Amino acid sequence: MMVVVALMTGLGLYFAQRNVAANVERSLQQDFQGQLSALDKLQELRHAALAERCRAFASKPRIHAALEDNALDLLYPSAKDELRDLMEGEKPAPEQSAQSLHARFYRFLDQAGAVLPPSKPAEVGELDEQTEGALALRELPQTQQIGYVWENSNRSDSAIDEIIAIPIFSSDTGEVISALVVGFKPFEVTGKRTGVEMRSGIWVNGQLHVPSFSAAAEAALSPELNNAIANSDRARNNFIVRVNATPELLFYKRLNPGSLFPPAYEICIYPLADSISRQHRLRWQIGGAGVLLLLGGFFASHLTAIRLSAPVEKLAMDSEMNRAHRRRAEAALVSTSEELKRSTRYSADASHQLKTPVTVLRAGLEGLLTREDFKPEVYEELSALLHQTHRLTGVIEDLLLLSRMDAGHLRIDAKPVNLSHLVDQWLDDLGALSDGRDIKIEREIPSELYVAGEERYTSLIVQNVLENAHKYNRPRGWIRARARQENEQVVLTISNSGPPIPRSAKEHIFERFHRDSTRSAISGHGLGLNLARELARLHGGDLRLVQSENDSTEFEVRFRASRASPNRGSMS
Amino acid sequence: MVKTFRPATLVNWRAMRLQRLVWLTALFVLLPDSVFAQAVAEGRVELQKSHAAPVIAKRYEIVTTGGVLATQPPLAVVYLDGSFPKPGSPPTKQIAQKNLAFLPPLLPVQVGTKVEFPNLDDTYHNIFSYSPAKRFDLGRYRPEERPIPSEVFDKPGLVTLRCEIHEHMRGLILVLDTPYFALTDADGRFRLSGLPSGRYTLKAWIDSKTTREQRVELKSGATLHVDFP
Numbered sequence: 097m098m099v100v101v102a103l104m105t106g107l108g109l110y111f112a113q114r115n116v117a118a119n120v121e122r123s124l125q126q127d128f129q130g131q132l133s134a135l136d137k138l139q140e141l142r143h144a145a146l147a148e149r150c151r152a153f154a155s156k157p158r159i160h161a162a163l164e165d166n167a168l169d170l171l172y173p174s175a176k177d178e179l180r181d182l183m184e185g186e187k188p189a190p191e192q193s194a195q196s197l198h199a200r201f202y203r204f205l206d207q208a209g210a211v212l213p214p215s216k217p218a219e220v221g222e223l224d225e226q227t228e229g230a231l232a233l234r235e236l237p238q239t240q241q242i243g244y245v246w247e248n249s250n251r252s253d254s255a256i257d258e259i260i261a262i263p264i265f266s267s268d269t270g271e272v273i274s275a276l277v278v279g280f281k282p283f284e285v286t287g288k289r290t291g292v293e294m295r296s297g298i299w300v301n302g303q304l305h306v307p308s309f310s311a312a313a314e315a316a317l318s319p320e321l322n323n324a325i326a327n328s329d330r331a332r333n334n335f336i337v338r339v340n341a342t343p344e345l346l347f348y349k350r351l352n353p354g355s356l357f358p359p360a361y362e363i364c365i366y367p368l369a370d371s372i373s374r375q376h377r378l379r380w381q382i383g384g385a386g387v388l389l390l391l392g393g394f395f396a397s398h399l400t401a402i403r404l405s406a407p408v409e410k411l412a413m414d415s416e417m418n419r420a421h422r423r424r425a426e427a428a429l430v431s432t433s434e435e436l437k438r439s440t441r442y443s444a445d446a447s448h449q450l451k452t453p454v455t456v457l458r459a460g461l462e463g464l465l466t467r468e469d470f471k472p473e474v475y476e477e478l479s480a481l482l483h484q485t486h487r488l489t490g491v492i493e494d495l496l497l498l499s500r501m502d503a504g505h506l507r508i509d510a511k512p513v514n515l516s517h518l519v520d521q522w523l524d525d526l527g528a529l530s531d532g533r534d535i536k537i538e539r540e541i542p543s544e545l546y547v548a549g550e551e552r553y554t555s556l557i558v559q560n561v562l563e564n565a566h567k568y569n570r571p572r573g574w575i576r577a578r579a580r581q582e583n584e585q586v587v588l589t590i591s592n593s594g595p596p597i598p599r600s601a602k603e604h605i606f607e608r609f610h611r612d613s614t615r616s617a618i619s620g621h622g623l624g625l626n627l628a629r630e631l632a633r634l635h636g637g638d639l640r641l642v643q644s645e646n647d648s649t650e651f652e653v654r655f656r657a658s659r660a661s662p663n664r665g666s667m668s
Numbered sequence: 669m670v671k672t673f674r675p676a677t678l679v680n681w682r683a684m685r686l687q688r689l690v691w692l693t694a695l696f697v698l699l700p701d702s703v704f705a706q707a708v709a710e711g712r713v714e715l716q717k718s719h720a721a722p723v724i725a726k727r728y729e730i731v732t733t734g735g736v737l738a739t740q741p742p743l744a745v746v747y748l749d750g751s752f753p754k755p756g757s758p759p760t761k762q763i764a765q766k767n768l769a770f771l772p773p774l775l776p777v778q779v780g781t782k783v784e785f786p787n788l789d790d791t792y793h794n795i796f797s798y799s800p801a802k803r804f805d806l807g808r809y810r811p812e813e814r815p816i817p818s819e820v821f822d823k824p825g826l827v828t829l830r831c832e833i834h835e836h837m838r839g840l841i842l843v844l845d846t847p848y849f850a851l852t853d854a855d856g857r858f859r860l861s862g863l864p865s866g867r868y869t870l871k872a873w874i875d876s877k878t879t880r881e882q883r884v885e886l887k888s889g890a891t892l893h894v895d896f897p
Binding site (some may be wrong): 160 | 803
């Protein structure tokens, strides 16, 4: 469990860390992009300001006059006056030179786009031949052009200049007759705002120039950058480089898209060391927090487990006790069963032992009754005693039968029994009883209903139920016997009038030796229904009380229907 | 530009006296010839149709169309080309700056003519020219500038006047070798009188790129009709 938890926590931490790392990266990129776009805006403004300034100078009438009135020799001298502000003005402090609009040099282009050589180079900013050549354009531009050139690239004090070419339109013809190309110190990015030293440089013509970089570092960076720029189809991109063995994020962006001048790229280099160390720190923090969390969780879960296990242990103890109870109960059951067996045996023995004296008793009484020298009261007494012995015999036989059943010794030799016939016989007998109660007997018994069973016991069942119906009847009451076949069963319903069985007694009527206390006046030994039910069940059927309300009590006996043919049954 | 007062009144007065003497002498020398041998040339220069609305105030200005400078509405300068003795002292002419425009916008002058550029506006003007025929720069000056800034045009050719402050301003001075020249009217008609007899070339300057010419033989006392189609 703990392993799973640890695994899940580890996974969670891993993804959290990755997420955080991605966020850091994204925020870094956003920061960077934000800075760059701010820079773009700044550059744009700067270019606009520079261009506006240059355009104002280029529209000076003297310059136009020099160009339009065929006075090229007066061009630079005129420009010297006009562009004095641009070139001379206030010399900015070196650290602010990049932010100022102070021009380093200017040149005019002729109709073909070539540089018009100045008469006094010192006045217009001296340039080596190569740099001056780089100011030329294939043709005169219709719009302002931004470019970057290496100034004195073969010297140690080489620098990159930002150049703006402003077309000069003839006031006579409206056509471009010249262009003013002004060189400025390029705008430099400083990372002062972020607190991280972001360096910027310019890439032009396959050469990288980052002011704060050594020539070696520039040279090391150049091939990768050249490759990236050559293969880049986007205007802006970034990748990670290693400068002096520390990782840096490098962004590059085209400075002069669509310019007639060679493409130049702004290069921004952002040291990643700080960000990486921050990420490392964050990773450790997350990891540490995770471990602490895990440990805390472990202890918490342990405590919880102890709390939780208390009832479980109690449960185990209880169950142990339960088991002991069960064992005791089982032992009790075994002893009960043995007792039961013993009692069954006893009952059987007792029955046998009783049978003989009762038979002797009955024989003696019958013998006495045959004598004629007694008083009439004695005969009555004797016949009552004889009746009691008959009753005793019935009880003993019932008990014997029951004990045989209890012992499992009773075997049913099932044969088709004509139930209709059986019921008719018993009903006839009941009808013949003259006890003065005048009980009406109704029967709805289809003829030739055969059940599977032993005739003796089937008869006993029917007898017991019918006797019960008669016994608990009322004067001028009725007994109704109905039988029908239901699929594989034959259902015999015996109902009788008379006071209903009390609710409390209903559950006990099938118990052995049960006799309704309210009806104790009625003769019986309380074995009849029990015996009938046991026998019915033994025959694969059942006996149950259907209902006993008001003036009606109904029992239902189910027998297995016999599959034997009626012919055969009738023959038996 | 601030011009300082030059204490040279005496010198000027002497020069003027000398000038008058020269003029009188010339009159005497030339009079018989000018009275008896004078020729007249007149005619019409076919001017370009003006696309502008009819000018009521007869204000002309220099316009550039495709790099061609001309007056608008069009005017032409007709002059007799040739080598003529220079006048001792050519007259002084004026081109004023009024309402930020040169007035007149086109001025034909004989070589050696001094042209004054009075400023009639209530603002600074800075008239200059980089034209090969005359480069000058009068600097900035206000209307009250005295003496009136001027230049002597001593080389034939077309001089484009500009104002360093008002870049749209253009003026033209056509510096001619000849004393015989005239501006046409708006219909292109011209009349040159007092011409010497002989074979000459009569030219019509129409714009900075177009000058027409015709060979003429002038006879004293006769009026020659010349049209420039």
